[in-house]
Amino acid sequence: MPGPEHIALIGCGFAGTSALFQLVDRYPVKRITVFEASGTFGPGYPYKTDECPDYLINNTTDTMCLVPENKQAFINWLRDTGAAGEIDEKGHLPRALYGEFLENVVRTARTIAAIKGIHLDLIPAEATGLKETGAGVEIAYPGGMVAADAVLLTTGRCPDLDRFGALVGDTHGFYPTHVSAKDLDAIALDAAVYVLGTSLSAYDIVNRLYAPGTGCAFERRADGILSFVPGPNNRRVVLGSRGGRLKKMQSLRPMAINRKHFTLAEFRRVAGEQGGLSLDALAGMIRAEADRHGADIDWHRIVDPYAECHDGDALNARAGDILADDITGARGGGTGNFLVDMFSDAQLDIWDGFAERLMTPEAEKRYRAEMETAFLTFGAPCPVPTAERLLALHEAGVLTVRAGVEPPQVTDDGSGFSVGHRFGEDRADVVIDASGGVNRMVHDPGQSTLTADLARSGLMRGYELAGEQMPGADIDMETFRLRGARNVYACNMWLWGPGFFTSSAYLMASFARRILERLYMS
Template identity: 25%
Template sequence: MTRQASLPPIAVIGAGFSGTMAALQLLSVLPPERPVLLCERGGSFARGLAYGTGNPAHLLNVRAANMSAFPDQPGHFEDWLARGELSGKGPDAGVAATPAGTFVARGHYGSYLTELLTGAVTGLVTGPGGPRLRLVPDGVVDLEPRAGGFLLRTEGGQAHGVAGAVLAMGNLAAAAPRSRHSLDPWSPEQFGRLHPHAPVLVVGTGLTMLDAVASLRAHGFAGAILALSRRGLLPNAHAPTPTWPIPDLKPADFASLTRLLARIRAEVARAEAAGVPWHGVIDALRPLTDTIWRGLPPTERARFLRHLRPFWDVHRHRTAPPAAATIAREIERGALTVRAGRLLAVEDEAAQAVVTLRLRGARAPERLGVQAMIDATGFGHLAQNRDPLLRRLSERGLVRPGPFGLGLDAGADYRALGRTAGEGAGPLWVLGPLLRGVLWECTAVPDIRNEAADLAGLVATSLDRAAAA
């Protein structure tokens, strides 16, 4: 029997949850002779930023029951937990059983993803050219267009010919005002160098702020923390919630944001009359968020981003009850102050940053000296991004900013849209938080796992059509 030659691989760039699941789903649908390259700067495969933490206080923000990596196996993660050694319950074990559900430390979820990826590397996924999944522990700095694909180049000087690539690098870096006293919330080892009592400013009051506070305390910081955001809103906590049916929204409900909001409020009123809190309605909207976002006129989506996004975020992206309780205790004892306002300016001094704030209700701006600033504002914009790969793709016209400058633009088939046709280049697909402007809800595991499965099927179809042309 003649052995079939290996086909050029598909590259997946980024190996957090988005990239890991893109790779695993591609392996399930591509032919054995088509390998997958999974590339990750620093070699932190599967864990990425979100699941590389070892702090047991960093809990998943989604119940364990809804954290399966596979949309067609809803109990997969819970089964993994049951087979493992996480028998101890409580905060030290990183497993919190609450009336609202069980919430697990993100480090444990990283172990789960690592096991899935290791199984794909060492398991029975081999092809004519060797292992079908090939790990590249290096940052990708360029995709040079060439006939039918790209030449992928890495920071370390490697070069790989690929038939196409999936961009799955997670959130673009946020853009709070920079200071030499700025600290990265995803590199908490820096927090151990802080003075234990001099104040710290956290810019942002969402889920990343909660993680930053937990990291500060874990590294011995005992001083005052000021958390600032435009609205000063904190994430709501999950609560015990009966299920609520998916609302029957009509196209007319998407005519305006005002009409949509009235429709959702009416649904909440119906649910509460039946004894179901608002949490159930917000959860029931999850399968519809893509339809809602695409259905709203662009002017209404812009209104949402200007006025309603913080309110949506604190209701949709809730936190684990133990994390919410910790923040409540910090506020009660005066160690954490949460304020609504804006950061106007930052002036660096030798031992501190002097920040100018305009707090809500204040008659004049206020100046404050802090030893460090932690950027917890979330996602950034392509124009502000310094990633060399995205910069080069943008310069060639192969990618462009997504709607409202959020992430990258893409079609319904996840294909990247650029300013030029990219003649001669292979296909580029986009997955995960980089699709924020296109899909809006594309940052949580329950959303990304579905999108990864959809993308894999579309990639396979696209490659089949290209081969038949």
């Protein structure tokens, strides 16, 4: 099995750790160099080991993989090490604990490399530039230069979008991110807090604002419903976004899915017959699959969850009803959470459908602009325990949901913020941006030093769709190679553009596997 002798990985969060382990475990590589700007190898951005313990892993404990063929790697490690005590397989442990697992994987990979005679360098520095040569790729970093045969970009996140910095970036009480923001815990217990976005990060923030350490509690009533006991915590929180759509939940008992209509083979067949997949054709496949599985879907609520809501109170009440119904569906098994279960089962087929450009350009552009956010409420769901807390806070009247939210404005007296929404305006003492926006435009001046260098040299180009620049990079989706390069491969968020949403650990581990298989079989 021939292949490159020296592989460089740029970034060592989940994707880099998975690629590193797979390299030393399966492939005849002789040297591996890993760059990690933070100096901490393994956890990356989402799984920092010193992060707030109230930030939970979105997927259940028994599905967290490291390699695609074993989705139970994390739970096996927990059992063997006793790192979490008694384990609820369908529970959701702190993200920081998964970070500890990833750090352990890097140490294990280092040991395996030593046993196999693989030379492994872990360089705690940022790679700042790449230059392709006849022999491979030269990687520049503040400490010098390393030459490798091939490079995998496993850097994870693109830079955060700076949506409001020019307006309120220097104003006390505005938080452009919640990650590693230790002073979030110091927010006054009587503060009015506006959380921008209904992303998974937004839910993490709510968990943190009402953590047990603040003196409040969540108690299970006799009927099984969670209730909120505020204690000294008198914070009021608004979850506000443009659409106001709330995340669906991971099923506690996923139903068995046997897809016939929503499959890669059907995507290919229909695309071949019709000259490309349309959104109507895809919707028909989803409906046919729901009928096949006996699932009764409220399509009107999916299309417009707040139809006929004529004021803020009605919209907020509808949000509470949706939360309650979705929790029931996620807890109950059967068809109650069918779309979440089906999209989870189909995620690799969806990815391959995007990668093969089976959608018409018009359909893809419309999906990206109008439907991707709604789809990801099902495709990237939240834990049931998190949703139960949100519902308890909502029923207690301390959590409000808004839609049609506008950019925050500093009040005239500078004491806080005003935030407009579909039916009026709210005042807040604190604003936290959790809209989840990242900058995926290759040629934007806000990109990292490495991306700017790749774009300037022509090794990375922006993804184009029907002549229009789109988020993401131009990548050969069969090999994952940057189209402007010969030996540089993407296994990170730059794939989200030409490909489907890429935050799933299973997908990222699968991409690392595909890249390495092609490298060592070519």
